[in-house]
Amino acid sequence: MKCQFLLVRLRFSADINSNNQCLFRFFIMLKKERQTYILHQVNLHNRVLSADLSQEIKVSEDTIRRDLAELADQGRLIKVHGGALSQGYHLSLNAQQVYALQEKQIIAQKAASLIQDGMFVLTTGGTTIIELARALPANLKATFFTVSLTAAIEYMHHPNIEIILIGDKLSKNAQITVGGEAQAKIKQVKADLCFLGTNAIDTTHGLTENDWEVMQIKKAMISTAQHVVALTIAEKVNTSQRIRVCDIQEINTLITELSPEDQLLSAYKKAGLNVM
């Protein structure tokens, strides 16, 4: 038997901690381990930075990025510039049955075409406004002011849109914020455009509502916006409710799913509205 010298290559990482002690870690993480760790951190803290992970695990940022990309492919987290976000946190509205969805989508398309980069846009709530939020072009850069929770959630899916939520008491009926604070805040905004989800409109009573607080919010929006756009399905045209918001003259543009030439809308054209 002959004596053997063993040449051992040790794999380790060295780390200098806050007390200037040198810690050696005599192991490497397996890829899967690493990914599990990353996922764990993401779930724990909702958000991680590639740079941090790279330091913690002692691998290059490239490797972290590759891991994040892989995990994102598997839908286990959401990759963002500089790191990743946890998945479970991301809520989207479960598509409840929206009444007259197709019509509202047509309206949304028309409305979206009015918005240009850099604009300040005020919006109310309502399902038509939600469709508008969904119909926005992905690259649109604009600032949206809204009182609607659900609309805000939709806007959040757009990377280039800045969202200002108008705060105040939350109305459980209308699912928007209402009250004096909200009105005051709205009036401070110099908005280029204002989209009103419309409850009822006709030529004699103007725009009408069935909720006092919502009316007040809309009034505030109308008073501060350069250009007021009312969105409504044709079915609501020439109907009215109890509470008056404004005359039709205060509305600049009326959008329905119908052709602008439609008979039903001629009265509004005559009244000076821009019908789309």
Next chain:
Amino acid sequence: MKCQFLLVRLRFSADINSNNQCLFRFFIMLKKERQTYILHQVNLHNRVLSADLSQEIKVSEDTIRRDLAELADQGRLIKVHGGALSQGYHLSLNAQQVYALQEKQIIAQKAASLIQDGMFVLTTGGTTIIELARALPANLKATFFTVSLTAAIEYMHHPNIEIILIGDKLSKNAQITVGGEAQAKIKQVKADLCFLGTNAIDTTHGLTENDWEVMQIKKAMISTAQHVVALTIAEKVNTSQRIRVCDIQEINTLITELSPEDQLLSAYKKAGLNVM
């Protein structure tokens, strides 16, 4: 009978230990022994490297690989590039929507018990706060101030709760409103209670966050609330992040899913916190 010389070939392995002693092992392992040993190591350490096992057992890496492949076929471990992981390691990944939901529900129960009729309550965002919102007793009459869209939506399901949404710029990361306006509004509230969804807490760094804007909102809440309650799963206890929110002394009550008597929490008790 004539005398025989036996030529014996000894099978052994040599190993140099930490004291420079040379250990000889005068046996080889049978295949089954080896696999049992591997399984043992995997279950013990949750992970093994083929290279390590090969050195320990003194067989070629190919053999180890074959063993691992076999054991993986039997479902007794999980083969990965470079080694293997224990079974349990992978199970924990089973994607629950909310991470550590059960723990958070326990925390929510404890937290909900602190709220009494007529109180003004401030809350941040985060999944733990959502669970708190769900855990609120149906007949509770209170006023909730929140910066979180998702929390607001949950509160809306409670008929007797008044919700004040704090408005401002909406952070897409944190899904809460952030900014100077929001901070100012928060400070106007004289809240009885403040619930902080907590990202990381430890005794030396205090409460820490990974988002500057979120930190500011939390600071504002802490400054205005009578009683500050931090909610956190035990896993986040004694961890820290980049951005400091406050010292632990500024927190009145700490709620985790653990028993208040738990060892882990004793340092916080010592620091004067009320641990639940």
Next chain:
DNA sequence: GATCAGTTTGCAGGTATTTGCAGGCTTTTT
């Protein structure tokens, strides 16, 4: 003790994966 089929093991080679890095590009921030 010898033989023999079947299994196990190590090795040689060729292939696939993983990782870090450089260079150029894009996004974000200042």
Next chain:
DNA sequence: AAAAAGCCTGCAAATACCTGCAAACTGATC
């Protein structure tokens, strides 16, 4: 607009893996 940070592509080194194959071992039988 410049600077910084992050990202992507391609590349090379290291490592791990796979496929045969031959040597060695097992244990069963003659």
